[in-house]
Structure formats: structure tokens, C-alpha cells
Amino acid sequence: MGVLINEVSLTYPGTGLVIDQLSAEIEDGEFIAVLGASGCGKSSLLNMIAGLLAPSSGWLEVPQDGAAFMFQDSNLLPWLTAGKNVELALKLADYPVAQRAGRVTELLQLVQLGHAMEKKPHELSGGMRQRVALARALAQDRQVLLMDEPFAALDAITRDMLHEQLRALWAQTGKTIIFVTHNVREAIRLAGRILVLSSHPGRILETRCITDDLRNDPAQSAALANELTTILRKEQRKHELTDRNAG
Amino acid sequence: MGVLINEVSLTYPGTGLVIDQLSAEIEDGEFIAVLGASGCGKSSLLNMIAGLLAPSSGWLEVPQDGAAFMFQDSNLLPWLTAGKNVELALKLADYPVAQRAGRVTELLQLVQLGHAMEKKPHELSGGMRQRVALARALAQDRQVLLMDEPFAALDAITRDMLHEQLRALWAQTGKTIIFVTHNVREAIRLAGRILVLSSHPGRILETRCITDDLRNDPAQSAALANELTTILRKEQRKHELTDRNAG
Amino acid sequence: PGPSQVQAHAADRGPATELKLGYFANLTHAPALISDSKGLLEGKLEQDGTGLEPQLFNAGPAAIEALNSGAIDAAYLGPSPALNSYISSKGNSLRIVAGAASGGASLVVKKDIAEPSDLAGTELATPQFGGTQDVALRHYLAENELLDDATVTPSSNGTLTQLFGRGAIDGAGVPEPYASLLVENYEGHRLVDESSLWPEGKFPTTVLVVAKDFLIEHPETVEKLVEANSEAIDWLNSAEQEEKIVAVQEALNAANGSSFAQPVISAALEEVTFAEDPLADTYQTLINHAAQVGIGEPGSADGLVDSRFIASQEH
Amino acid sequence: MSSLIETPDRTAAPGRTRLRPSRKVDAFVAPILTVLVLLSLWQIASWASPLREDLFPGPVAVAGKLPELLADGSLVSAVGTSLFRALSGFVIAVLIATPIALLLAHQPLLRQGVGPLVSAMQVLPSIAWVPAAIILFGLSDATIYTVLLLGAIPSIINGLLSGIDMIPTQYKALSKVLGASKREHILHIELPAALPGYVAGLRQGWAFAWRSLMAAELIAVGGSLALGVGSLLQRGRDLADLPLVMLVILTILLVGVLIELLFFAPIERKLMADRGMTRTGENNG
Amino acid sequence: MSSLIETPDRTAAPGRTRLRPSRKVDAFVAPILTVLVLLSLWQIASWASPLREDLFPGPVAVAGKLPELLADGSLVSAVGTSLFRALSGFVIAVLIATPIALLLAHQPLLRQGVGPLVSAMQVLPSIAWVPAAIILFGLSDATIYTVLLLGAIPSIINGLLSGIDMIPTQYKALSKVLGASKREHILHIELPAALPGYVAGLRQGWAFAWRSLMAAELIAVGGSLALGVGSLLQRGRDLADLPLVMLVILTILLVGVLIELLFFAPIERKLMADRGMTRTGENNG
Ligand SMILES: Nc1ncnc2c1ncn2[C@@H]1O[C@H](COP(=O)(O)OP(=O)(O)OP(=O)(O)O)[C@@H](O)[C@H]1O
Numbered sequence A, B: 001m002g003v004l005i006n007e008v009s010l011t012y013p014g015t016g017l018v019i020d021q022l023s024a025e026i027e028d029g030e031f032i033a034v035l036g037a038s039g040c041g042k043s044s045l046l047n048m049i050a051g052l053l054a055p056s057s058g059w060l061e062v063p064q065d066g067a068a069f070m071f072q073d074s075n076l077l078p079w080l081t082a083g084k085n086v087e088l089a090l091k092l093a094d095y096p097v098a099q100r101a102g103r104v105t106e107l108l109q110l111v112q113l114g115h116a117m118e119k120k121p122h123e124l125s126g127g128m129r130q131r132v133a134l135a136r137a138l139a140q141d142r143q144v145l146l147m148d149e150p151f152a153a154l155d156a157i158t159r160d161m162l163h164e165q166l167r168a169l170w171a172q173t174g175k176t177i178i179f180v181t182h183n184v185r186e187a188i189r190l191a192g193r194i195l196v197l198s199s200h201p202g203r204i205l206e207t208r209c210i211t212d213d214l215r216n217d218p219a220q221s222a223a224l225a226n227e228l229t230t231i232l233r234k235e236q237r238k239h240e241l242t243d244r245n246a247g
Numbered sequence C: 001p002g003p004s005q006v007q008a009h010a011a012d013r014g015p016a017t018e019l020k021l022g023y024f025a026n027l028t029h030a031p032a033l034i035s036d037s038k039g040l041l042e043g044k045l046e047q048d049g050t051g052l053e054p055q056l057f058n059a060g061p062a063a064i065e066a067l068n069s070g071a072i073d074a075a076y077l078g079p080s081p082a083l084n085s086y087i088s089s090k091g092n093s094l095r096i097v098a099g100a101a102s103g104g105a106s107l108v109v110k111k112d113i114a115e116p117s118d119l120a121g122t123e124l125a126t127p128q129f130g131g132t133q134d135v136a137l138r139h140y141l142a143e144n145e146l147l148d149d150a151t152v153t154p155s156s157n158g159t160l161t162q163l164f165g166r167g168a169i170d171g172a173g174v175p176e177p178y179a180s181l182l183v184e185n186y187e188g189h190r191l192v193d194e195s196s197l198w199p200e201g202k203f204p205t206t207v208l209v210v211a212k213d214f215l216i217e218h219p220e221t222v223e224k225l226v227e228a229n230s231e232a233i234d235w236l237n238s239a240e241q242e243e244k245i246v247a248v249q250e251a252l253n254a255a256n257g258s259s260f261a262q263p264v265i266s267a268a269l270e271e272v273t274f275a276e277d278p279l280a281d282t283y284q285t286l287i288n289h290a291a292q293v294g295i296g297e298p299g300s301a302d303g304l305v306d307s308r309f310i311a312s313q314e315h
Numbered sequence D, E: 001m002s003s004l005i006e007t008p009d010r011t012a013a014p015g016r017t018r019l020r021p022s023r024k025v026d027a028f029v030a031p032i033l034t035v036l037v038l039l040s041l042w043q044i045a046s047w048a049s050p051l052r053e054d055l056f057p058g059p060v061a062v063a064g065k066l067p068e069l070l071a072d073g074s075l076v077s078a079v080g081t082s083l084f085r086a087l088s089g090f091v092i093a094v095l096i097a098t099p100i101a102l103l104l105a106h107q108p109l110l111r112q113g114v115g116p117l118v119s120a121m122q123v124l125p126s127i128a129w130v131p132a133a134i135i136l137f138g139l140s141d142a143t144i145y146t147v148l149l150l151g152a153i154p155s156i157i158n159g160l161l162s163g164i165d166m167i168p169t170q171y172k173a174l175s176k177v178l179g180a181s182k183r184e185h186i187l188h189i190e191l192p193a194a195l196p197g198y199v200a201g202l203r204q205g206w207a208f209a210w211r212s213l214m215a216a217e218l219i220a221v222g223g224s225l226a227l228g229v230g231s232l233l234q235r236g237r238d239l240a241d242l243p244l245v246m247l248v249i250l251t252i253l254l255v256g257v258l259i260e261l262l263f264f265a266p267i268e269r270k271l272m273a274d275r276g277m278t279r280t281g282e283n284n285g
């Protein structure tokens, strides 16, 4: 079993109920995409899976060694270079010292940042920072990999390339990957299953499985994309109304 | 004249030449999209236009009252609520006191955050923070509006809605808008002209004007999107090679 | 440029409107304490319409600083701070107008030090660097060729007592009532009574000083001050032992909450002589002693004592 | 099955963790307990110690001194006097130090010239100022305030300066983009952003103010100057009255704890909560 | 309307680099200039002042005292003694305070109990410790170090604690996600993240250490204990020798400026540069 989420609810002091009795079973080795409107509780859900946030009620089960997590903001340590940021993850994962330097280079090259090894975070562009964070998440090498909008700050071409690499990595290692995205097409392209969250409170609105057939058929995947977009749009409508009233 | 960029070069101490003798003339009331690979110097260019960064050589001409700027990271002040963050921009722009509260509500509702007025930045989701930053940029109400990937953290539906609103605002006010995006389709949908930057060093690789006809014709705009993507991909290839060698 | 200006303006201006008098809550300042508690000085000053503002100090240097700044006009002090100030101001700061107490300082040591030669290798203490007891002790050690063998550590009266109690020092050259306190409470004994080192056994412990400018401008007020001092001394010398002890104890307690036991005060009063003779002859010796042991600058005490107000001297 | 107390951990499969609602531990007894533990240790030490009781008085002996000091009102009035001087002096120090720090922060040359001197003045012991202050102001409260201010001001300046130094550059960029004038920048961005560092500086400034005050109160113990806690402490030392010394120390500690608990800790907690942080040692993950 | 905001301006040759004097020189030139200005003001004031020369000695009079003190070596040896004590004591204080601060930061109960006491101890004047230290250690260097340590440790603890408090929560989350053990968290995330606040705390700690040392050196000014700067200062007061007092004050200031310029300022500059920030007052926008 990868990750088990059992009737989990989350209430923030100021905000109230954000996630409401959400349950999901995620198999070992699954590639899951989470879709949902901005502010619906996707990051909060990942935080709970990573053990950074305790649910207000319900429980979650995750592998004991925890999960690798790529945060929504890159969250690099500002006093370490890009290379050292990645190396720290290796060090804390007890990666053999002798091979660390090589592994850092490898990972940074994977995200096209072989040349930026020695740069401090403040000397990197937004997209470069996000890629260093991606390299760091991969460095952790856990069975579960959580990614919070990992490609949001990247241009389409870099993103394409990283999509391929992520699929390849998943195929090779059999990791359980749960990633949050705003991009319906990205979700269809990468994931084996898509969870669509509602907002206010967050519940699972839809679950869709993506077969390789569907993924590789442009027409079918376009149709699914449209369908999901429609679902999301309908959900969004409600809030527009509530927001007008609240404002 | 909106913004005049004359043979501007930029060198960072650690990084070397990032922008190389870039020149561009941006008319008053133009809507410009800047495309380019991650790390090619888009944010740096906006920073120079905003007067936050001095060019190493060359010069820029901008309206005397400066430019409104929506940063790539939302850059909200953590001790102010969402509403107060927007209000500060109004206050510093000498917006009449009596109408401030109303204007804040209006702007936050524009970005679907009427309900989050009283929330501190740390109580907002990533996408919500970005929308507050957008509201704040609009609050500044300058002739020139610079936006650095304003919709990167937003879901497709919210993004669509904001696209419409931004177009409407531009049409109404005749602002000069320069926005950076990674999304080729977004660029085509919004901008009147697209500048494609090369990387290492950043130069203008391509300039494309988008007519309303082109924009509204799905086939034509898809073709342009493909074309631009190809240009960007070709540019990217070069760096893959250099990165391999550097790493 | 300063001093000459001040002198140019200085002249007799009759009684002062106010006299600010400094002293310590020490047994050797008993004339001040008694004069205050019995209202002697206040009564005399009232006749001239002069107000009295008493001011308590902890140590000589602060009192001298206050005197120099004009925050006080007169003070009861040990002779050493007065001499230091007199010399370093080239005679411009103050005058000694009367004596108050003499004697009452001893070198108190641990039981196992029986004679001066035992002082070799000991650690001794005095209340203040360059103070009266400090100079005296160093001079004494020098005379006995012990200056390089024994160490002298200046430390405040309270700390000294503690150090002695803990056994961290072997002896201390201190004034009363601390000498008596060390004897009564901490099993010390007097190895050297300082008076034994002076001709006729007389050396000044506390003197009454007045700022030079105040003296020039308000001699009438100074006269009253000296008279009150004299009366207080007379009282101290004539009162019953019991009455005296109680009066001093109460005055000390009122001044700063001191709670010395009666035996300590009684023993201390035995050691101190109250007299208004400023012992003018001793100052040059004091200066010379200090210079001999390398403290302070050599100088002349000429003109330091202005004894015209002392009644006994006049007749 | 959603209640706050959930199935215990052992139902989770081996090699897996079950994440459940967390429980908050409330620990109000801690400070009182600490004090009680320290007091008993002290009493035991004084019983066990071979030192004479007047050299090492236990809490009981010290407490025995209390009624006497309370009866004549000297302790209460000394604390009142010192507290008033310290608080008013501290407020004045803040009012003087803040504009100076802002000036230094915005005048590079001035900062390069005067900055190191300000830091150096922090290491100048308070009594160094006493002779000069007395000569200028005589034996008045002005002297005491001078010594106090010269002790507290440099440390508050340094605190605010280092708070300003730590402001993320992006806030400065924001301020520029929003078109803030210098005054507006200071008021709306710089001061609030520097506030946490500033409060840390204020806490140190308070400590310096209080300690300098104690030094100043040693100049004179009575007369025109009201008796303060510093004078009382000195009196204890002069009279070798250790119970008095201990009592004064305890009083100062008590004042310090109260100022910390009633003033600095709440301000700091508020500031951090405002910024979405918690002090370590306070519940919340 | 467009106006010209050209940086650098149009007439400037393209590609020109700004010439800056090196920082090291800058760091010393401005303070020295400031000192010269202050010295001349002082001399003028002492000429113009109606005060007696022994009460307000000018720089010339003070300088006149210098050869004498240098000749008998007392100033140099006093500075050496005090500097050695202060530096070694400071290092010890850092070594003691750091683990305590880390312990407090990670033990909520302990922090709630002991934290306010630590803050309170900061306001306890150094001389308050003297009686206790003397009872324990007599007239030895141990007494001096005790007073110094008790002065410096609380302030360093508070500095590190407030540095740790200010660590953005996201770094703590990162550390947890990376699976850092407590030790690793402290070593790799907590300490480096808290470093700027820690250095600010160290600077205050140094000030406390030095001032406490001065107070400790007044306990006993000679004899078995080597003569320190504090003793020299007290000696100046005892002998009503204001030039000596001034000279000692200037020496202390000089030591303070040097420590600041050679130690704290470079560390702080390095830390900030590492994090992409600049101290205000240093060039760069
Ligand atoms: N610390 C907090 N305190 C109070 N409310 C919070 C806090 N963190 C998040 N929230 C609220 O919880 C909701 C969900 O936030 P979350 O960050 O999980 O959204 P999200 O789905 O990741 O959104 P986005 O796509 O914009 O990143 C939002 O309404 C937000 O305002």
C-alpha cells in the first residue's frame, strides 16, 4: 500500500473547514495527479501526507520512511549553493559520501542546471530555483514522492523534457508519485489516475484513471481534458457567487 | 512613447553577460508578451524597466511615474492582511482615503478573493497569494504595468477568467502592459506583440505581431504557437549541449 | 582659561542660600551624623536663612566629583581624596577647614599572623587604591621591607569583610567600624594600630572640606558649618558611653540602614578620636608617603588647610 | 470514524506510520516549578554548606529579612524609584535611538563613520560616564538618566540597525515599485519589517538600561537622589549584609521576569503570530 | 509623457564599470575621520569651556598623560590583561551558552520554565554576582570569569534563541521532509539559518562580557590579580585623575571599534552576502 487516507478532515483556525472527510487509497507505484481550483486544499493535503500537518480528524498511513516532498515554493536554503542544496538532501538520506558529488552533478544535469551548481539561490531565476528543488526532491529517493506544482515556473520546452524524465524515472523505480498541478493536460499526460478536488470544503469530486491508450490518443485525451475542465469550471462557478457575496 | 530600450546589456558579477545589447521600442498602450527559456533574463529585463536594476550599459526610457510591477514571487508583506497589502499600494499611490476600502474590495473581488480580505499571507494558498499580488499591481494604476508570470500558480479556469479581465482592463485604460509568460498560448491570446528572447546571452530572437484576426482563428493561432515553440525548442537545444559540457 | 575666570568673579557674597553637605554613613563620619540627627547645623544655618541639604555618598571619589561639579559645597572625607583633588587641581578645588576624626584605622589580620615579619607572602587588602589606609599600609610594608613580599588588593569595605570572612585574604588595613567588625565577628586581631605609626599617635581619618569657591563666596556659612562640627564633636566627646553608642547606631541606621551590633560600635568608638584639629602637619607626610610607594603625584600641601574658622585655634 | 482520539498506532501495518491529530500539551506549571526547584536546591545547598550562615544565607534567612525591609518601606520605594527611572529612561532611549538608527541606516557614510563607534560605546562600562555626567549635571536625576541613556541607546541603535539589515531585499524593491517616499518606506515597510529584530534589540536595550541604572545609582545613596535598587544593593555589599544582597538580587530578578513575561514575550509572540511563526517552545508544529 | 531615467546616463560610455574604493579601506577611513572630527570638537570645547582644566581636560592634556602610562607599561599590560580575559571569557561564554540555547529551543517545557529567568538574568547588574563569586572563588581570576560569564551567557542565549525563533517555518518543514535527525537539523538547518540573529546576539554578548569584566575588575584592582582596564579606570577615579579616566575611556573605545571592524562587521558582511543581502550603508542597490 502506498498511501492510505481515511476520512481526513482539516480545519485551519482562521479559515475553517478546508478538507472534509477525504478518503483515498493510493497503491504502491501509482502515479497520481491532483487537480483542483486555487485554494481548494491541495497543498494542505500533501502537507498532511508528508506528516508536516496533523489532520483535525481521521488518519493517514504512509511508509515509515516518510515521503520526498517538492514544495510549491522552491524552499531552497539561501546560504547553500544549488549543488549544496541538493547535496544536503543526499547527506540526510545517508547517501554514500564518495558518490555524492557525482550524484549531485547528475541530478542537476537532469534538470538542465549543470552549469549552475555553484550559484546561490538568490543568483538563480525563478524557474532555475524550481528545478533545483526538483533535483533535491529526487535526491531524497523515497518510495513516495510528493510534488506541489513542480513545473509551474517552467517554460513549455523545459517542462516537456522534465515530463519525459519524470515518466522514465517512475517507470524505472516504481515510486509512488502524487503531484499537484493546474494543468489538466499535464495531469493526463503524466498520471495514471487523476483526483479532482472540490473547494470549500475539499472533497474528491472525481477520480479518473488514465490508460496509456487514452494518453497516447490525442482526440481521447483532448476530450478528457475538456471534460475535466468543464467539471472544474462548474465547481468554480459556485465560488464566484459566494465570493461576490462575501466581498 | 511607452518604453524605450536602447542597446541595454546586463552583467551579473557571478553569472556574466545575461542580456546583450537588447533594444526594443514599446509604444504607449501596447500589450507585449515576453517569451523565453527559464533563466534567459526575462525577470532581469523587467527589473531594469522598473528601475530596480541598473543596466551595465545602454539606457532605458520609461514614463516618469515609473511602472507597476507584479513580481514573479508574490512578494506580499507578511505582517499585512491581503486587504492591507492592496491598500498599501493605493495609499502609496495617493488614492483618496474615502474610496480606498471600496477599491480594495473591488480589486480583491476581481481576483476572486473577496472572502480572503482579512487573511495574512501565510494563511493563503500559493495561487491566492499570486492573485493578491495581481490585485496589488492593478491597485498601483500606472501607465506601464509589468507582470512577471502573473498566472503561473493559477488553475486553468481562474486563469481564463483573469485573462479576460486583463484584456478588458487593457482595452479600457490603454495601459502599456509588458508581461512575461512561459505559456505560448497565453502569449498569443493576450498580447499584441510577442518578443522571444534567446538565452546566454539574452537577445531578441523573434518579434511577432498578433492581430485580432489571428488571435480569434484557432487554426492560425495554433500554427503560430507551434512555430514559436519550435523556435524556443531550437534555442533550448543549444543549452542542453552546453549544460552537459559544463556539468 | 577656566580657573582665572572663576577666581575673578569670586568674592564674599554673604551667607549662602543653601549648603549642600556630603558625608558617608560611616562611623568615622560620626560628627556629621550627629550634627545631622541633632539638627545642630540646620539650626545654625537657619539664622542666616541658609537651607541645608545633606547628601550621602559611598566613597570619596564620587564625593570629590560632586564637589567639583558644584553638586555639593562641602563634605566630610578621608584626607587622601582631598589631597588628590587638591594636587591635581593645582590647589583650585577645595580647602580643609576642620578635622572631624582621627585614629581608628588598623591592620587587622588572621590569628596565625603574630608579628610583622609574618606578613611576608600574605594577601592584604585596603578599602581604596590610594586611600588613607592604602597608603598607610603600603608605607608600613615598605618600611618593613615587605612591599614586594605581600600583595595589597584594594577592595571595598563590604567586599573586604566578606573576603576576610572567607579566608581569601590574610589581613586588611581598614577604618572603623570595619576593623572592629573583623575583630568581633571574624576572629581577626589588630596587628598594627595605625596611630602607633604617627607622632603623638595622631593622624587624620576624616576631615571637613569646602569647595574653594564656596569658601571665598560664603565664609559666614562655612563658619557655621565648622561651629556645628565642633559642637557635634564636643557632644561625642562628652556624652555618656551608652548614650553615644545608641545615638551613633541610630544615626547610622537612619542614614543607610546600617545594622552594626552594639559591641562593634562600642569597640570602634574606643579607637576613634573626634577632634576638630585638622592635623595640618600630617598632610605633607601623607603626600610623601604616597609618592614613596608610587601612588599619585608628589606635590605640596601648602595652602590646603584653612584653619581660620576653628574656634580653638583662634584663641 | 472521525473523532479526535483515534485508533492507536499499533494498528498501522509494520513499516508504516499512522498520522493522527496531534494533542497539545499545556504546561503552565513550568515557570513556578522551576522557581520552586531552584529555591529548594538553594536551601539544601545552604544547609549542606560548611560556610557560616552570614556568608551563605539560605532562602529562609533571606525571607526573614523581608518583613524588616517591607516595614520601613525602603524596598518597595527603591523598586518603585528604580522602575520609574528605568522605564522612563528606556522610553526616552527608544525615542532617541530610533531616529538615529534610521538616519544611520539611510546615510551610508554616516554609518561607516559612526556605526563602529556606536558598537564600541556598547562596550564602554557605565561608570566611565559617571565623572563626566556629575561634572555636567551634578547630583541630579539628570546624571542618572545620562548614564542610563548612554548605556541603552547604543544597544537599541544596533538592534534596529541589524533588524533593518535583515530586511529581505525584495521588500525594498517592492517599496520602490510602489513609489514610496523615504518617509513612507520607513513607516510602512522598513519599520514593520525590522520589528522582530528591533524588539530583540529593545530587550537588550532594556537590559543595558537597567544595568546602567544600577551603576548610576551607586554614585550616591541618599540625599537629593531618591534611593534606588542599585543603592540598596550597594548598601547590602557595604554592610556585608548578604541576606539583603540576595533579597535585592531576587527582587531584580522578579522585576526582570515580570517585564519579560508582561512586556517582551507578548510583543514577540504577537509579532511572530502576525508573520505566521511561533516561538519554539510554544505548541503548534 | 516620458522623461529620461537613464542609468547610467546617455553620455556615459557603454560598458563602463563603476569604480569603487575597496571596502577594507572604506571601513577604516570613515571611522578615523569621525574620530578626528570628534577630537577637534572636544579640544575646542575644552578651550571654550569655563571649567577648570583638571575637570575637563582637552585631548592635548589627555595625550600628555599617554607617554607616562606607556613608559611604565601599565596601560599596555592592562589592555592586554583585560583583552585576554574578555576574549577567553567570551569564547567560554559562547561555548556554554550555545548548547543551553539549543536545549531551551528544543525543550518547550524547559524554555517556558527557564526562559524568562534567562531574560531576567540579563538585567541583573554584574556587581550583584560579586559577593557570591567571592565566597566561592575568593580573589582569583575565577571570580572575574564568573562575573563575566554570568553577564555574557544570558545575552548570548537570548540572541541565539531569538535567531532560532525567527527561522522561517518552511525551513523546519524542509528539515523534517529531508528526514534530518535532531542533530542534523540543528547542524545543517537551524544553526546556519539562525546565524544572522546569533551574530547580533554575539555582538551584544561581547558587550555584556566586556562590561561585566570592567565591573569585575573593580572588585579588586591589584595585588594578586593582574591589573585590568577596569581597575585602571577606577584608579583614575580614585586619584581624581581625569586625564587618566579619559585615556582609559578612549582605549576602551578603540578596542571596541577594532573588535567591531575586525571581527563582527566582516562576519556580518559575509553572512549577508551569503544570503544575497547587503548591510545598509554599503554600496549596491
Ligand atoms: N496556515 C493557514 N491558516 C489558515 N488558513 C490556511 C492556512 N494555510 C492554508 N489556508 C487556507 O486553506 C485553503 C487551502 O490552502 P492550500 O494551500 O492547501 O490550497 P491549494 O489547493 O494548494 O491552492 P493553490 O493551488 O493556490 O496552491 C486556502 O483557503 C487557504 O486560505
Ligand SMILES: Nc1ncnc2c1ncn2[C@@H]1O[C@H](COP(=O)(O)OP(=O)(O)OP(=O)(O)O)[C@@H](O)[C@H]1O
Pocket (backbone or CB within 6 Å): A119, A122, A123, A124, A125, A126, A127, A128, A153, B012, B013, B014, B015, B018, B036, B037, B038, B039, B040, B041, B042, B043, B044, B045, B072
Ligand atoms: N543576483 C544575481 N546574481 C547573479 N546572477 C543572477 C542574479 N539574478 C539572476 N541571475 C542570473 O541571470 C540569469 C537570468 O535570470 P532571470 O531571473 O532574469 O531569468 P528569467 O528569464 O526570469 O528566468 P525564469 O523564467 O526562470 O524566471 C540567470 O542565469 C540567473 O542565474
Ligand SMILES: [Mg+2]
Pocket (backbone or CB within 6 Å): A042, A043, A044, A072, A148, B125, B126, B127
Ligand atoms: Mg498550493
Ligand SMILES: [Mg+2]
Pocket (backbone or CB within 6 Å): A125, A126, A127, B042, B043, B044, B072, B148
Ligand atoms: Mg523570472
